[in-house]
Amino acid sequence: MLTYLLLAAIFLLHQESLACPEGTIEGLTPDVCYFFSVTKAVWDDAENECISYGGHLASVGSAFENNFLQTQAKKAFSNDVTYYLGGSNFYAFEEFNNIYQWIWIDGASFSYQNFALGQQPGEYEFGYLMQNIQSGQWYSDFNFTKTPRYYVCRLPNGKVDCDHGVYYYWNNKCYWAADGQTFSEDTKSCQNNSGNLASIHSDLDNHLVARMLFGFCEILYRTLASED
Numbered sequence: 642m643l644t645y646l647l648l649a650a651i652f653l654l655h656q657e658s659l660a661c662p663e664g665t666i667e668g669l670t671p672d673v674c675y676f677f678s679v680t681k682a683v684w685d686d687a688e689n690e691c692i693s694y695g696g697h698l699a700s701v702g703s704a705f706e707n708n709f710l711q712t713q714a715k716k717a718f719s720n721d722v723t724y725y726l727g728g729s730n731f732y733a734f735e736e737f738n739n740i741y742q743w744i745w746i747d748g749a750s751f752s753y754q755n756f757a758l759g760q761q762p763g764e765y766e767f768g769y770l771m772q773n774i775q776s777g778q779w780y781s782d783f784n785f786t787k788t789p790r791y792y793v794c795r796l797p798n799g800k801v802d803c804d805h806g807v808y809y810y811w812n813n814k815c816y817w818a819a820d821g822q823t824f825s826e827d828t829k830s831c832q833n834n835s836g837n838l839a840s841i842h843s844d845l846d847n848h849l850v851a852r853m854l855f856g857f858c859e860i861l862y863r864t865l866a867s868e869d
Contacts, residue, residue: 661674661796661798662674662796664676665796666713667798668706668709668795669705669706669709671798672797672798673795673796673797673798674696674795674796674797674798675699675710675713675793675794675795675796676691676694676696676793676794676796677713677714677717677718677791677793678690678724678791678792678793678794680791681789681790681791681792682789682790682792683787683788683789683790684698684725684729684769684782684790684792687725687790687792687794688727688746690792690794691727691792691794691795691796694794694796695796695797696747696794696795696796696797697727697745697746697747697794697795698725698726698727698746698747698792698793698794698795699726699727699793699794699795700726700727700728700745700746700747700749700795701726701745701753701755702749702750702752702753703753704753704755706753707753707755707772707777708777710726710772710793711772711774711777713793714772714774714791714793715774715775717791718774718791721774721790721791722773722774722775723771723772723773723774723780723790724771724772724774724790724791724792724793725769725770725771725782725790725791725792725793726770726771726772726779726792726793727745727746727747727770727795728743728744728745728746728751728769728770728779729743729744729746729767729768729769729770730742730743730744730767730768743761743770747795754779755777755778755779756778756779756780756781757773757776757778757779757780760778760779760780760781761781767783768781768782768783769781769782770782771790824838
């Protein structure tokens with residue numbers, strides 16, 4: 642069975658100022674919205690949920706953003722200690738020639754950092770990023786304990802409107818995974834939906850597309866299994 646990605650709504654010609662979707666809050670600028678989870682999840686599942694909403698686990702680009710998220714997390718997660726952000730050094734190790742470095746899963750620059758003392762993983766340690774709600778400092782979930790935690794999604798506002806549960810948002814585009822046929826038939830199907838077959842321009846693009854396909858195949862497997 643072939644699987645293809647439909648790339649729809651390629652770049653908008655303009656951006657509109659829209660209110661953040663219900664259940665989210667506006668960030669420091671009106672083009673960013675945040676979703677604070679109401680349930681806990683392990684890091685990978687949290688990222689998949691953020692993708693389904695049209696965003697990713699939150700990146701942090703400045704002390705102002707870090708303080709903003711800390712303030713909102715105190716309200717949303719008042720009875721907890723830490724929550725997941727979108728940082729990981731595991732995927733950096735896979736994607737960037739086996740070099741241990743931190744990346745944001747949404748591709749943002751990792752120039753701003755606020756790690757607590759001793760909390761950056763060592764040479765042979767991997768980690769996902771958490772923020773301490775009381776101090777605002779960052780901690781590593783060393784070696785992937787797979788502990789469910791609350792999490793925050795960063796969503797674009799006033800850009801591409803991807804239907805929740807149907808399309809995946811990445812880099813101002815909507816992606817749709819579906820059962821494929823031949824290359825020419827799939828190309829025609831994409832064009833009929835105002836898109837094109839997806840193209841890959843970076844290691845991070847490749848990783849995100851693979852994640853989308855994995856999620857699609859997992860849902861398809863569960864659906865077929867339930868029909869047996």
